[in-house]
Amino acid sequence: MSLSGQRMNEVALLRAQLQDSGYIAEPPLAAALLLMFDLGRPLLLEGDAGVGKTEVAKALATVRKAKLIRLQCYEGLDVHAAMYEWNYQRQLLAIRLLEHDDRAVSVKEQDIFSERYLLKRPLLEAISCAEPPVLLIDEVDRADEAFEAYLLELLSDFQVSIPELGTIHAVSRPLVVITSNGTRELSDALRRRCLYQYIDYPTFEKELAIVEIKVPGAAGQFARQLVEFVQSVRRMDLQKRPGIAETLDWAAALLRLGIATIDGDGADRIVETLSALIKTRDDRAGFTREVIARIAAAC
């Protein structure tokens, strides 16, 4: 058994790389990503909407200089939209054109069901790339159970059977990132095949770092106040708590309106920008001028 402390250095290196591509990763996430490279297992990310699950895959693709292939799941997603589909129109056209061809029937038939007429959807595309891509399966909980079972098969063998064409084996194993918002309980089988990472709302330090990277105009005291304000809002009893995307939008909105400091006196102007941060009517009703002034004064 190796007793070397190499891994900690690797974790630090990956974090630095991720930061260069614009993603602030906590050490556990970096460790999980390294383990994902080692074991070749998919990584399942869970957490509230807007905590940056999808961004993980994007940053990973940048770091690995790999292609990002995204499959957005939705209810009723089926094999034809996710895996492959025959291009029937072109096939029919080809049949007509081949009618006066002298070649043997079997040759014609092979031609019609060849890869030329195969439309590759994200999953097939991901396993037929020469270089391992990053495959992002977004919001897998929106797809049906049946699709989840189908996905399991792909993720365990990395091969696809197409009746007319035969079995297609993966050229390279993609790095699979799966995200879930928890609108439906995922099957244990899927969970067991994946590494798992729960992403929580960011801490003050992390969010500050993100704001400083993503919104160059916001810096110093203003950025600290802004993040402190959002962190206070998140501690309130809201229907929809603002995620990181909302923080960034709000920062941009404040800058656009020329608001350079957050304090109790500027509450009127802050009200104008709140639509970037608060997304439901009930929550909005709770944010009166006084409430904003109180939170802002505490920042």
Next chain:
Amino acid sequence: MLIVAPSQAADVGAAVRARLAGFAGFLHANGFGTAGSDSARVLETADRIGILDPRVLRWSLKALLCGRGDEWRRFDTLFDAYFMPPNKKVFVEHRATSAGVAIPTGGSRDGHEESPAAAADGSSSDDDGIAARHGASREESLASTSFRDLDQAGDARAMEALMRRFARRLKHLQLRREVRFHHGRRLDLRGTIRKSVGSGGTPFRLAWKTRRRVRPRLVLLLDVSRSMSQYSFFYLRLARALCGELSDVHCFIFHTRLTGVSEALRDPDPWRSQERMHLLAAGWAGGTRIGECLRDFNRDHGPRLVHSRTGVIIVSDGYDTGEPALLGECLATLKRRARRLVWINPLLRQPGFTLESRGMQAALPHLDLLTPGADLAGITLILPQIIDTLR
């Protein structure tokens, strides 16, 4: 934690491996979904990353062995407990008292699943017809008793039969999305062209599509406060039978606070499931704060569980010590999110009971159906009504 002196490296190496290998079993004993093969994965991971730095080991094993949010939150304490021996005992004992069963560390649960009770339960679904007939004959005699202490297997079968009937009759909702179907009224053009490729482009065989249909999701909120104590066990058993029939059922109990019991109800060991239910139900039987519990539900579970195809069924007598205004407000929120809201009040048909209580008054405007049903015969009577409402 795992510091090795060079002279004893070989011995200690083996000891460390054994310790690491036992970790997955320890997590399993603490309610994690880890499997036997995970021990090998832990060793493989440790081989790759080294064990000198406890932080990296912790992060990596956390990613490897956790499968869901609650496991993720409990992992760190369990990790500490396992690799720091003095604390370990505390956690195992805690589990033993909370779930009513002691599972030896590292042991498998196979023994429990093969227990005679589980086998008997499994066979009841095999002879479907017999159970149904048996249930029908029992219903008469049960009609007068008010489900206070029902423990016999025959009653459980009657419940199962009733819930099976409910599940079968539960109407499927029609969605806009279309799926291919063997016959229908609308032509699936894409499928038809696909089929006609084989016949040189002539559409001999047609493909059809139809609207997709799904069963509604059901969320049960059961009041188990003291005033409901004589019915709550009955409803829990009913919920358990329903969970066995339908997959998309989510069950919660509440009194002064809200607890999810779906997992306890789905426990394959019926004895353990009942034991868990009993502990959960009897634990805090006290006052009721329906409004606050519904608010907690809306906040913690609403967005995840309740959507436009969800039927929410609340079982409560409506005696509420909380603020009725809050109850009304929470029900309104729930109603906006859910498809249907049904309230079963076991006291409704009792002589002398009126809907005057402030809780019920606040609730009434938001309900799609308010119905009695205090025993099996009562539930059988109202079942068509509920099915009708849920469609």
